[in-house]
Amino acid sequence: MNRWLLAGWRAVDVVYRNCRRFDFADYQGDNLFRVIVKPYNGPDVRVGEKWLRKGDRVGELHLYNYRLLNIVSVMTSEVQMGLVALREVRKSLPLLADFLKRSPQGRAIEALVGITILHRGAASLGFSVFDLEDSWYKRVKTFYMRLMLRICHPIGYRRYAEKGEHPSPKRVVMMRDTFFRKYGQKPAGVTN
Structure with missing residues (x-):
């Protein structure tokens, strides 16, 4: 990926995070997720x-795209990018569990919910995957996420196009108890 594009993305991300007011964001650490607690x-x-x-309280997941792009930008193999991205997601989930245990906002949620175009591996992580209802919101999200995929991962986007597939965002959900069973056994960084 072009380093100028990455620098531009970082500048846009600063504006985005100031507008969104995340309840959890690990800007100095390694976590790929940011969370807004909301109904x-x-x-x-x-x-x-x-x-x-x-109306249930949820942790709305947002992928920290800049951090992920920064990690995979030096890779040339699509397989390597996917494996590294999966490793980073798996590394981030216990850190997220630690936030949910420690913060009053985190303790109030009943589920983690996200909208993503990168949903293929979500079930293996413990998420349930649902189609989005047809609406203006789905159309805007589809346009935005396909554009991001085209800019950030043009080879992957071309592969979809060659197969005649059109990637579409989906809702991923993991209930709190399932999340803690899978990722909340010990705080992040504890090895024994």
């Missing part, structure tokens, strides 16, 4: 044996 505004969904309903 859930999507349709009611059944996740395992539980329901996530409109």
Whole structure:
């Protein structure tokens, strides 16, 4: 990736994070996620044996795109990029669990929810994946996320186009108890 593009992305990211007011953001560390704690505004969904309903407190996940791009920008292999991205996500989830345990906002949430075009590996991480309802919101998100994919990962975008596929964002959800069972056993950095 062009280093000028990466520098531009960083400048845009500073404006974005100041507008969004994240409840959790690890700008000095290694976490790829940022979180806004807010009422859930999507349709009611059944996740395992539980329901996530409109108005429930959720941690809205936002991927720290600049950090991820900075990590994978020096790689040339698509497979290597995917493996490194997955490793970084797996490394970030226990750090996120630590925030949820320690902060009053984090303790109030019932689920983690995100909208992503990078949903293929989400189920293996423990997330349930749902289609977005057809709306202006879905159309805007689809346009924005496809544009990001085209800019950040042109080879991956071309691969979709060659197969006649059109990547579409989906809602990923993991209930609090499932999240802590998978990622919250010990604070981040504890090895024994």
